[in-house]
Amino acid sequence: MIKVVFQIVFLLGISFTILAQEKEPTVILISLDGFRYDYVERFKPENISRFISEGTQAQSMISSFPSKTFPNHYTIATGMRPERHGIVDNTFYDPEKDEVYAIGKRELVTDGSWYGGTPLWVLAEQNGIKAASYFFVGSEAAIQGVRPSYYYDYDGRVNNLTRISKAFEWLQMPDSIRPRMITMYFSDMDDIGHRYGPSDEEQIGARLKKLDAELGALFEGVKSLDQEVNIIIVSDHGMVDVTLENRILLDQLVDGIKARIVNSGALAHVYLLNPGEKEAVKQQLLTKKGRFKIVDPADLEYYGDLSTHADRIGDLIILADLGFYLANDQGYLDVVARRMRMDGSTARGEHGFDPKEKEMHAIFYAKGPQIKSGLTIDSFDNIHVYPLICQLLGLPIPSDIDGKLEVLQPILK
Template sequence: MRLFLVLTFGFLLSSVQTFSQSKEPTVILISLDGFRYDYVERFQPDNISNFIEEGTRAKSMISSFPSKTFPNHYTLATGMRPDRHGIVDNTFYDPKKDQVYAIGKRELVTDGSWYGGTPLWVLAEQNGIKSASYFFVGSEAAIQGVRPSYYYDYDGQVNNLTRISKAFEWLQLPDSIRPRMITMYFSDMDDIGHRYGPSNEEQIGKRLKKLDAELGALFEGVKSLDLNVTIILVSDHGMIDVTLERRMLLDQLVEGIDARIVNSGALAHIYLKNPSEKKSVLESLKTKKGNFKIVDPSDLEYYKDINSFGERIGDLIILADPGYYLANDQNYLETVARRMRIDGTSARGEHGFDPQAQEMHAIFYANGPQIKEGLTIESFENIHVYPLICKILGLPIPSDIDGNVEVLQPILK
């Protein structure tokens, strides 16, 4: 594998014309979906470990609520919590649009009207800095009428080396058209974590070793270029094992309730047909026993600005306890059981739970000319990555974000 990557990397550099380039700062924000905070300590991947030693790491990064993929990627992109940027879950209902947003609905994912805030690539383009994205939530949509100068519609079949080779090409473009804000996305650890669970040492370790080798090619390639590049490795959430016995039947919990129910597993949103019935429905649901709780969204600390996109959150929420999961019905439960038998597993990995649960914690590792070396910082919320990148690139920090530049300022030289 290592020889193959070295040969591939050498071909990539030799096949692209090199231009004289300026030393203006460039940031590559790389998301490793589902990379739990403790994977590096557990598996000691060579290239990522070296990357960390030469830069700054956080003990962990705390996801926004819910700890799902789309809300947290878009929080990283905007510096806003989900209740303010509008992507409140992987799946949710918008009463104003009378549509259910879901990550598999391409026509909605690419519709900029669903997305609030100002993503990093939009801010960069608005300030004369070209941006590029090889898959990142929101980058396929025209948000505020703006897309990255270079982007691709998501296709999970595109292998990692293809994505990395394109990043090399972008970095070697002439100054006038070279992107200095690049976002990249790799799903490996989320894919394997869901299938086998984060406790499966063999499967997690094997996939991480492959990903580490591919990232090593990227790290070495960037070092070989005469550029001022900061690389930031993040993830959106962690992962926890969920056995078949800990999957609860949602249809039994909500039986008789006149509402639209949108379930994303760790939580379910309840949109009442008659909102005036909220109090009585809440009291009725609270009489049911199990490893979950029923809450009014306005009572959750994570929704600090409930009026922004409150209608998308729902009237009530069912929250599964960490390690438990809401199955839509018996058919869904049987499908999960069949997949687990095929894979020979006793649990599958899930996420979306309370971000304070340690298993939901993500990663933050940074390395580059402006980043301090050998520094470890305390855990922090992912809303603060956005203003850090603005600071590095010299971009104005929007006044309406939730992140605070002072949180990560100490990691800069």
């Protein structure tokens, strides 16, 4: 607890010292999955726009590679890039475990042995601050043997207002048990973006309007509390339109390659049965012309230290060009085409591409008693959110993270 000392001096020269207690700050970290950097400018949602005007915004936030949901959420949570914290994609193979991690495998998602780094909620709990999570990647697993004091197993059927109502309950708990590190997750913009593509003004605008109203209830509720609450709103990645004509048949591309091929979409990981054949396989794949690249992970500028989890990334990566998509087989394309006809859509939204592509950029908005208002900052990498939150909560910043406090320190009062 922070204490402020006031000296009151009376005419008689007698002084009294009064100890006044400041309220300890709380941080609510909100993730809006798939919320592209330009949605606010395009659709002007009332409550989010007001939130931005009263706080700080970045021109955009740059995703880590690949620009997928799980690796980027966990990067925000740990301040480490995916190749260091270990969640290198939504789906990947771990040769040591001899198992494929996938976001749909609940027994693996909740297994803390897959997750490196020290997530914000773990750091908070280790330092005597209670944490709570209404969904966030990693929060369901015991990482370093620790979970948030309050958390829920992911269930996409839980509506947004239920999640917001629970946040209010947490905030109104007695000080001794009240969480001061809260994470929340909303999938609306990712769901609608995948289904119709980010260019569908009607569908994207309608879903954003609904989400904005729900977040408005959260903002107003926080205002009514006599607490020092800093709210940080982020997203994990952007979104780009992909038409049926821009699908690449992955099974045909890798036909004859002796390897385990994991994942599809913007990229696929190639785990060779004989790693000594890497250069030969790379050249073989390059003979198949198309809108994709064949890259050695060691040559990718997005990756830094590959000493920890290079085995999870694979020997080669097949990386689709922006707006193209690696489809497993023709049967998958037929299913997509049927769904598109039912929806009346001409494209689907996808992500996972080169983080430098502006369409993949995410958002960063922040507001609170410790945050400057009316400020716009340059785009920055999402690894830097972690040390900012540590600073807001008075937590020690781990020395082994990739994020740097000096990047976002200028937004603090």
